[in-house]
Amino acid sequence: MNPESLDTEWVERFPGLSRLEPKTKTLLVQRSTVVIMPEKTVIFGPGKSPENMLFLLSGTVRVQQVSETGHEIVLYRINAGESCVLTTACLLAYDDYSAEGIAESEVQAAAVPRQVFDDLVAQSPSFRNFVFAAFSKRITDLFLVIDEVAFQRMDVRLAHKLIELSKGNHQISTTHQKLSVELGTAREVISRQLQEFQRRGWVAQSRGTVKILDRTKLESLADRD
Amino acid sequence: MNPESLDTEWVERFPGLSRLEPKTKTLLVQRSTVVIMPEKTVIFGPGKSPENMLFLLSGTVRVQQVSETGHEIVLYRINAGESCVLTTACLLAYDDYSAEGIAESEVQAAAVPRQVFDDLVAQSPSFRNFVFAAFSKRITDLFLVIDEVAFQRMDVRLAHKLIELSKGNHQISTTHQKLSVELGTAREVISRQLQEFQRRGWVAQSRGTVKILDRTKLESLADRD
């Protein structure tokens, strides 16, 4: 994929947008620019409202919240093929809140100016559909987060998160601290849970990495409601 | 306010909609119907997707979630002057989730068919603005709920909720069970916290009611971050 074709054809590769009306696609391509941001870029955050809507072509953005108590929790991730409309819209309306978006890897994204976004919503039924579906997905995800934080046991949540973060690999590069932010808990809690998993032979630990030894056992714990 | 003027002029009384283009207002009024639902009506819920978008003219709708574990938590309320677009949109997209909307009092609402809603979004910039602002408000509210559930102490949350539910009155008609659902915790926890508040002379309890004796003290606890 060379930069040339990226500029003109990213819409085709975007799952939710490839079925747009040709006219809409043209508008989207002509009025947007592809940007590349390095890992750890703070894409939006307190006092840093993005002026564009982003459509992620590659990489992932982690959206997390910093509480007034100093605690942190990961709210959700935006993956390639998804857009930031929700968060962006929120920030435009209420820029005094504490969520921030951080590039977890190098990120390629198409930046669409707000005005163009508004035009597209007006013009294209299928674009509207895409936008509302994106909103819906986020909302239901947030409902799920609330449910988990409020009612799920820590061991179940951790098992679930380990499976999720492993993405099929047998090893995860992360620290106890980072895992605690994923789940909105304290590092010590993660340390103890991982020790218990290790004692049971489900995982192996070394500084900065967690190895998954028995995925099946972890999954069966994670699937407990 | 007689039913006649309700049917034709509710848009004018709706904070977010009164500044719409005249053409849009006409469309909204002509293509919607005012409905009245009694208290405790389940407006939407598992297996009960609403076919219309509702604009609440009076009353409140409580949106709560029932976890697979059997636990419940109140997510937010829709008050007069607000709309259900978010929840409705969600339900249309993912009807397999567990949130439900319940009328907390008699509810008057304007029901707008989905097709009309879509047309309005396409036609009217100010309607789009209204819709996206509504989405944004909900999202930021949900972020707040997550923060509270994950990081706030129970006593702080309960004090906050008592102030909120009292709406300036010095007495709240509710049970410990209902309060526990508000905060997504167990009844026993509420009972103990209220006992502590009572011991300190901040509240007085009787079956089914909580009296606020020292609002100032409750507020200062609630304002702790």
Next chain:
DNA sequence: AACGCTTATGTGACTTTGTCACTGATAGAA
């Protein structure tokens, strides 16, 4: 190799919150 520095992890004591299995209390309805 030895040192110091930073970051990561381990641990015990304690508090807060959630769970379970009850008991007792209250207000209506029969």
Next chain:
DNA sequence: TTCTATCAGTGACAAAGTCACATAAGCGTT
């Protein structure tokens, strides 16, 4: 009055969060 449903109180215990540390592992410097 007595029955019944709902509401509230309680003690024992488990799970999770907090605090104040102690170790340890990696890494660059000397």
